[in-house]
Amino acid sequence: MLTILNRRELITVVSQEKLFRIREDLSNAGIPCTVKMRGAARAAERARYGTAGIRQDALYSYAIYVTRSDYARAAAAIRPALRHE
Secondary structure (H helix, E strand, C coil), X not given: CCCCXXXXXXXXXXCHHHHHHHHHHHHHCCCCCEEEEEECCCHXXXXXXXXXXXXXXXXXEEEEEEEHHXXXXXXXXXXXXXXXX
């Protein structure tokens, strides 16, 4: 079971495409994960200044967590996803 007490951050990405590839690789390896989405800009700032010129996929970052015991296996499992740039 993945809880806040036994998890470790594996990687943080800003691309949804990369997030989906990493989660797929982890799933194929049988490694459970959780994702925490963070906004790059506060909602009030986006409303006030708009988002013109900002890539929409860069507005959020995604932190992927795995259990501490699965960290080494997870790092090896996501290497192929990280090579696709």
